Amino acid sequence: MPALSRLALVPVPLGNDGTEFPASHLGKALTVKGRLETTGIVHIYGIVNGQITADRLVIGAGGVVEGDIIANDVRIGGRFTGRVFARHVTLDGSANVTGRIFHHTVTVAKGARIDGRMPWRPLNFFERLEHLREAQ
Amino acid sequence: MNMFTRNDKSFDANAASTTPARDKTEVPVAPLAETKRTPPSAPQTYEVATPQTRVVSVISKALKITGQLESTEDIQVDGEVDGDVRGLSVKIGSNAKVKGTVYGDTVELAGTIDGKIEAKKVILTSTAHMSGDVVHQDIKIESGAYIDGHCRPELGKAANKNTHAAAKPAATVSAGPVRDKAGSVGEIGTRI
Numbered sequence: 001m002p003a004l005s006r007l008a009l010v011p012v013p014l015g016n017d018g019t020e021f022p023a024s025h026l027g028k029a030l031t032v033k034g035r036l037e038t039t040g041i042v043h044i045y046g047i048v049n050g051q052i053t054a055d056r057l058v059i060g061a062g063g064v065v066e067g068d069i070i071a072n073d074v075r076i077g078g079r080f081t082g083r084v085f086a087r088h089v090t091l092d093g094s095a096n097v098t099g100r101i102f103h104h105t106v107t108v109a110k111g112a113r114i115d116g117r118m119p120w121r122p123l124n125f126f127e128r129l130e131h132l133r134e135a136q
Numbered sequence: 137m138n139m140f141t142r143n144d145k146s147f148d149a150n151a152a153s154t155t156p157a158r159d160k161t162e163v164p165v166a167p168l169a170e171t172k173r174t175p176p177s178a179p180q181t182y183e184v185a186t187p188q189t190r191v192v193s194v195i196s197k198a199l200k201i202t203g204q205l206e207s208t209e210d211i212q213v214d215g216e217v218d219g220d221v222r223g224l225s226v227k228i229g230s231n232a233k234v235k236g237t238v239y240g241d242t243v244e245l246a247g248t249i250d251g252k253i254e255a256k257k258v259i260l261t262s263t264a265h266m267s268g269d270v271v272h273q274d275i276k277i278e279s280g281a282y283i284d285g286h287c288r289p290e291l292g293k294a295a296n297k298n299t300h301a302a303a304k305p306a307a308t309v310s311a312g313p314v315r316d317k318a319g320s321v322g323e324i325g326t327r328i
Contacts, residue, residue, distance in 0.1 A: 024199045027192040027209055034203010034219055040196060050203055 028062060044078070057086075061094040072126075087126050089118075102126075193223075197231065211240075213247075226255075230263045245281075252285075 023041035026032060030046035037053045044052075045060040049067060056073045059065050063078030070085045077092035082099045089103040093111030101118040104126065108114070192209040195201060199215035204222075211223035213232045226240040232247035243255040248265040258272040262280030269285045277283070 022194070022196045022214075024196040024215070025192075025194045027207065029209040030193045030205065030207040030211065032201060032203060032205050034201055036199060036201050038196070038199040038215070040198040042199065046193070046207070 026063075059095075061092070085126065087123065195232075230261075254290075 023043055024038060026042070026044045026046045026048065028045045032046070032048045032050065034050045035052075036042065036048065036050065039055055041056040041058070042052065042054045043058045043060060044063040044065060047064045049065075051068045052065070052071070054069075054071045057069055057071045057075070059074075059076045059078040059080055061077040064080075065078070066081045068083045068085070069080075072086060073088045073090075074084055074086040075090040075092065076084075076095040076097060078094070079096040080099070081097075084099070084101040084103070086102070087104045089101055089106045091097060091106070091108045091112040091114065093109040095109070095112040095114075097113065098115045100116050101114075102121050102125070103118060104121060104123055106118060106120075193207055193211045195205075195211070195213045195215045195217065197214045200218070201215070202218045204219045205211065205217060207223045209223065210225040210227075211221060212227045212229065213221065213234060214229035215232060217232075217234045217236065220236045220239070221234060222239045224240060225242040225244075226238055227244045228234055228238070228247045228249060230246040233250070234248070235250045237252040237254060238245075238249060240255045242257045242259070243253050244259040244261065245253070245264040245266060246261040247263070248267075250267045252268045252271070253266070254271040256273045258270055258275040260266060260270075260275070260277045260281040260283065262278045264278075264281040264283075266281070266283045267285060270283070270287045271290050272287065273289060275287060275289075
């Protein structure tokens with residue numbers, strides 16, 4: 001995976017799960033209205049309207065997501081509106097984000113556009129969140 | 137807002153000499169931060185490219201979608217969908233479950249659908265479990281497939297596109313009798 005040294009500090013149970021289940025790939029032409037839930041990896045290049053729960057989520061350049069994201073690891077290269085609850089967040093240079101990003105570690109590339117707040121939270125905040133996932 | 141504009145200025149000041157066009161970042165003048173940035177985006181595309189060479193969108197095993205899926209391209213569903221699926225060529229994998237209507241040009245079912253299929257060409261493989269109606273122009277049912285519902289040929293729909301009257305008898309092996317039954321009785325609720 002991308003060598004983000006910070007990620008190594010915190011154990012993330014994502015790589016293993018990801019190999020078990022092939023990543024879901026929502027292509028350019030795909031529009032989803034509704035909720036996505038997975039314990040694996042999701043790549044989004046299309047349009048998603050709704051809540052997403054995943055272990056690892058990638059919004060590719062050109063992807064558009066509106067809604068809340070709950071995940072361990074989020075990488076955004078497209079357009080996002082809503083809230084992110086994730087331990088690790090990476091915003092690529094092509095990202096366009098509106099909303100709030102609750103994170104423990106965050107990486108922002110030069111060129112990313114962010115309109116909103118990025119509150120830091122301790123790790124246990126996200127653990128609690130997982131229990132409350134459904135209530136969210 | 138203040139933060140935002142201030143950042144912009146400092147960015148310009150810093151980068152004026154280096155990268156004039158901000159949108160096309162990361163390619164040229166890269167200090168440490170940027171060289172680090174480029175690799176992540178590259179593997180990302182590799183990851184994506186390998187699993188789906190043929191299929192455009194994949195809803196994998198572990199994914200559950202509650203809601204509607206719409207695509208103008210192909211969709212492969214191996215997970216669970218609670219809602220309608222629309223695509224060009226839709227494949228429902230052997231462990232997949234769909235509750236809702238599946239629309240498409242071609243629908244290939246190896247998993248479970250609880251709802252309806254509306255497609256020009258329908259293929260029910262031996263592991264298919266179909267509860268609900270099938271509206272088709274051309275259908276293939278393999279031995280072992282389970283259907284509980286009506287099979288209705290809709291020749292009128294999009295008839296201008298294909299002369300399916302001609303295409304049909306040739307293409308469907310087992311479907312001939314099925315179609316006739318469905319037309320009259322509409323009752324094929326058993327294993328074939």
